Amino acid sequence: MAKISYVEKQILDICDIIPENHKYTKNYINNNKGEYPVYSANTNMPFGYISDYDFENEEVFCVVNYGDSGKTYNITTNRFSIGRNVCGVKIKEEYKSVLSLEFIRLMAEQKFLLRVKGSKQKNLNQTLVKTTEINIPVNEDGDFDIEKQKEIVKKYNIIEDKKLELKEKLDYINSVEVDFMASNEEKRTIILPFEELFEIERGKVISQMYINNNKGDYPVYSTQLDMPFGYINNFMYDGKYLIWNTDGLGGYIRNIEGKFSITNIVGIMKLKSEYYDTVNLEYIRRILQPIFRQNTKGREGIKGKNEYTKINSTMIKNLNIKIEFPATKDGKIDLDKQNAIVKKYDLIDEMKQKITDKGLPFTLANVELDGLTPYIYIYIYINVSELFNIVRGKSKYTKTYCKNNYGQYPVYSADNYSPLSYMNTYDYSGKYLSVSVNGIAGVMKIFNEKFSINADRVILIPKMENINLEYVSNVLEYRLRDIAKGRKGIGRKNEFTKLTKNMIDDIKIPIPFNCYGDIDGDIQIEISKQYNQILKIKDILVKKADDIINTEIKF
Template sequence: MLLDFKDKKEAASNPVSFKIKDICLISRGVVISKKIIFENQGIYPVYSSQTVNDGILGYINKFSHEGEYITWTTDGAYAGSVFYRNGKFNITNVCGILEVKDKNLVNVKYLSYVLSKNAKKYVNTGMGNPKLMSNTMSEIEVLIPDIKTQEKIVYILENFEKICEDLIIGLPAEIEGRKKQFEYYRDLLINFSQEREREREDYSIEEIKLIQFAFGFLTIKLQNIIYINIGKQLNKDKLLPLGAYAVINGGVEPSGYWNNFNYTKDKITISQGGASAGFVSWQDKNFWAGAHCYIVFDKNKLINYKYLYHFLKNKENFLMNNQHGAGIPALSKEIIYDIEIDLPTLEKQNEIVSILDKFETLCNDLNKGLPAEIAYRKQQYDYYLNLLLKFEK
């Protein structure tokens, strides 16, 4: 269905926990001395426990492995260091090697990123010689999302600099800084794919952009992407029955008119006080916002402003049901800020807005269509509005 993201959210929300032994064949390398390398020089790399030069100890004229694998350093100062390998190669006895059993279930490079992030936590540093042996590696638990999510994360990390440039995410000039930022965003994407960071409320703009790009959406509180102003009191004795600019306050209709405005057109307003507190409206002309009128703004250009209006309109009943106060009912900013929104990419937002705007125009234009058609169009609009990123949890 057009606006139903159920499949995408369910897939991204249900990673499965596996032990490494359940998804990989585990083995060790063999002793390959410098003498063997010297006497059998060739084109196939020999990977050792070191991390410099990608762990290459030398090259010989035969290979023990061919294809996609993950290797890790089992002993010494670099124990727990993880590498993705692809091709024909050899490994020494201080390296372990993982062969993924089912590549339709687990992307090898994705698993290498996960283990690069987590493996060192399992290194035994006792007796002065750090170790991460096969028996320990086999019991490490990892959360694996659907294969498409894994592939998307791998694509982003393989094309990290280009994607950061496209998303206008700044990168440090120095190599060491870029490495740290790569590791930071690698961990962010892996954590998000495994649901461990979805409750955060302090995502940066750059993090939001990257998560949207990777997963298609981000569940986030409105406080991250909007700010709210409140209008200015205009006493009743100044209100005019007719005037150039409507005065918007706590009601559904204007309180009156005034000869000046304090906000320009194309703004979202929400009634702050009165029986209609929580009523959401779109102001298509310059207007005066009164003391019982909230004006909602996009904070960081991460949301199509009209999309935000449709979303808030969909939440209107919720807002009106959350009025407080024994005298004149009121709606607090905190209620609005605390609402969660499943925020797709701007491209998807634009597509949704285009459709909903057309439906809304047909519903509001009483000169188009017969009453039965108008009622049907209104029904359609309400249906799609209710589906507006209403992912099933």
């Protein structure tokens, strides 16, 4: 990324200030009604409209001086006046061709908000506005770079739009509670037994040979969750139904509509006709699936792999499932409320899908919206195994082996400070992150050379781009140190701890993503700098503490 040069300027150096005009009171406006706006501290609309105007065809933005102090807004009309509690800002004539007013507004507002005075009645007087300093990009000759200003404004606006879009979605998600039917109103529900709602039955044997011999347009569903088993020229059902896996990945439920068939390892829930117009099948699916999954029997596997579980019709009937529906004031099942709850579920799924489409299983941890800078990022906690291939060093690299194959390339072992020895070949060339797994386990070290490691260390090889090794080292090391097994010792003295590959694989670390769903390398760099600064301060304090402890006091 090319380095951008900036020059710092006060607003008064580059802009003229249009002071407030006290004559434009409410009484004046009522007595002089017209078509031309008078702008004031209200950022949403003009204070009023009068029959005359003070300015014409001027490019101006306003700064609120009292009330919502520090906020800015653009004037979008050709003829206007400026009233009370606000001042106007316009570029000096000599700079109009090299400065962007919108760039100035965006950069200055951040500073204005920080300079506001007062605890109750906030104010930002015109002297503070004039003396506010902003950084303006310049070209190689030191002249104002108008193209770079426009580029920054464009990026700012794109991100602001994304920020607003995400903020709206986050506000919506924040309204979602553990109980989706919770509200400030009295909770009204209707509870119905599963058997009251559905008749259930199992599919029939449909083999691959049968499908091959009866090809057609109608899907056959088996236990595959993401696609039909095949397509045939006839169908068993026509309508809207819930189907569930009775075997394999037992308990998963799908909402199916149209003409289709199911195999004998899939069951179907047929909603009784009296509930066709009162219940949302997707609402029911989201309630039932966790119950079904929690009550399957069989081999669960590890992380869903090699699973073979079952939940048949008899098992479901024995669960005595009751489904809670929101109810209207007159005691009927509330379909609209069900639809709203499903919409909330779908929104959460949509946000997660934007990330999972990139192949990243994740847990959404938190979202930070920085109101002062045009930036937004999301922390996603991801398993180390999803980010890196973890490769252990070779046990044959002993001191004896290195002595017999002596050369110029270092071999690193459990010692985190110096090589075990040197040999005449190497396994890695470049920048890599490594972890000690024996001795003082969990300590991380970045190598940027031609080197090898023995079995006391592992190498972390990134699976994806934009992973900053310094950032990962900072956020991962203390987590690994916490879970290392063995004799911890005091201050790493007399310590002998171990880590296994599986222990490292299962650790989740926060990775920042930008609003486009991409891993954010710039944020990682910035956080790493902050970590390193803290470590430097820590080292200084430790040294001073040691000096104090070792000081000899004589009486």
